[in-house]
Amino acid sequence: AGHIEITSVGAGTATITVSDVSNHAATIAVTVAADGSITLGTITKYQVTFTAATNSSTANDVATLGLVGTTATSDAATVATAAINAGHIEITSVGAGTATIKVSDASSHAATIAVTVAADGSMTLGTITKYQVDITTLVATISTAQSKFDAATEGTEVGQYAVGSKATLQTAIDVATALKNDANATQTQVDVAATTLSDAVAAFEAGKVSADTTAPIATIMNTVTTFVVGTTITGVQSNELGSLYLVPIAGTVTTKASLDALFTAGTAKRETVSTANTDTNLTTTGLTTGEYKVYAVDAAGNVSSPSSATITLVQPFTISGGTLSNVGGIKATVTVTANGTGTNVHVGNEVVIFQLMNGTVPVSIVALEKDIQSSESLTAYFNVTGTGYTVKVFVVDIFNNSFTNVGNNLADAATLQLK
Missing domain, CATH: 2.60.40.10 (Immunoglobulins)
Incomplete structure (x- = not known):
């Protein structure tokens, strides 16, 4: 009943040996008196020998830990230590007790392994608490992208999207969805997928045809x-x-x-x-x-x-330097100068018209047709004498002997008066 039962047989001393199934033994010294009474002496306990052990059975992968760790640490270094080696978590016993091994990735996501170390150094691995990959952001991003895809129309009108851009966005949605459904996906992969899809949505929106409000130059x-x-x-x-x-x-x-x-x-x-x-x-x-x-x-x-x-x-021409005299008749002289050069000139002949006026009454016309390239001095003679006359000078493109229709003006008209 959980005790060592010793029975005296005869007077003297004896040593009782108590063994377990592994042949580990403890001893009890016994003295038996002549009357059969028993005196227990020294009990020599079995002394356990601690032997460090290593356990590498835990795989460093998403299926086992929910992540791929980059570091492994123990919260009780006097009980057990841990390291990552050859794709596994290598745990080594140090002393009897319990410890929690923490396996972390580069983003500080963590999984834990419970460890119990016996007095002899043997280890028992307990519960593995996996890191749960957070796909909340990825799911929301996929939903947003799909909504934009469903509502979009390709074309060139304001509010429409660039032709071919929907297919590009759908490909990005499909890639993100596949990763969302991958049980072995790491948090880093999920986070990258969400960012990549978000960038694809931004590029899709950038291709949307917007109203042009920018003035030209x-x-x-x-x-x-x-x-x-x-x-x-x-x-x-x-x-x-x-x-x-x-x-x-x-x-x-x-x-x-x-x-x-x-x-x-x-x-x-x-x-x-x-x-x-x-x-x-x-x-x-x-x-x-x-x-x-x-x-x-x-x-x-x-x-x-x-x-x-x-x-x-x-105007194509300028009339300048006008003089008018009435010696031996009326003589009118002007200089007509072209204002342009090269192609910036009037093409064809010009007609310089001298119109003799007596007050407001036209008297006579002299028309000189020329192709003035630069500057020319032109003179008209009128066979009249007397005073009170003026001469109006025009440069026109045509002349048809009409007092009222003298073509299109090619210069500002000049009026010459007797001095």
Whole structure:
């Protein structure tokens, strides 16, 4: 009944040996008196020998620990120590007692192993508490991505997404979903998958067609900014497709509609920009002299600021140096100078008209047709005498012998008076 029962047989001394199944033994000294009474002497206990043991049965993997550890530590180094070796957790007994081995990964996620060490150094592994991979963020990210995918339409209209972008997003969703369902996935893999999918959603959103609210930029590239009316202004650019407008500097411009109104009224010019950042030519036919600015309008109707440079339109010719005398008849002389060079000139012949006036009454006309390239002095003679006459001088593009229709003016008219 859990005790050592000793029975006397005869007087004398004896040693009782108590053994276990492993032949470990303890002894009890016994003295028996003549009357049969027993006196117990020294009890010599069995002395346990501690032998350190190593256990490497625990795999360092997701299936066993919920993670792949990078470090292993013990909360009782006098009982057991731990290290990671060859893909396993290697636990070594140090002394009798209990310890908890903590296995951590690079993100400080941890699993634990309970260890009991016996007096002889043998170990018993207890409960392994696995790290539970947190997929909350990944699940939420997948849900967000799928919702955006389901609601999206590909196309080129505002609010639509770039063609082909839905397939790219779906691939990213599929990869993330597969990892979510992988029982062997580590926390690091799950976290990376969530970040990667989030980046894919951001890229998907970046491809969404948004309303264009950025105004274009109108630039005059030509170093020449003075042009004669009727010639073509070159070297004008917009950084976006749309239209370019040549507008009087005094014109009120706030919207595309205001630019179109000036164009319809004939006081501005408009040309289509078919290629961005490429020279577009602007005609000046029908415009008046003065200073002009260039505006750009893009396909969305955004209006640029006026060009930094100013275009100055001048008449093709200038009439100067006029003299009028009445000695032996009336003689009128002027100098007509071309204001442009190269392609910036009036093309073809010009007609210089001298109109003799008596008060407000036209008397006679002398028309001289010339192709003035630079500057020429021209003289007209009228076979009349007397005073009170004036001569009006015009430069026009055609002449048809009419007092009322003298063609399009190519210069500001000059009036010569007798002194």
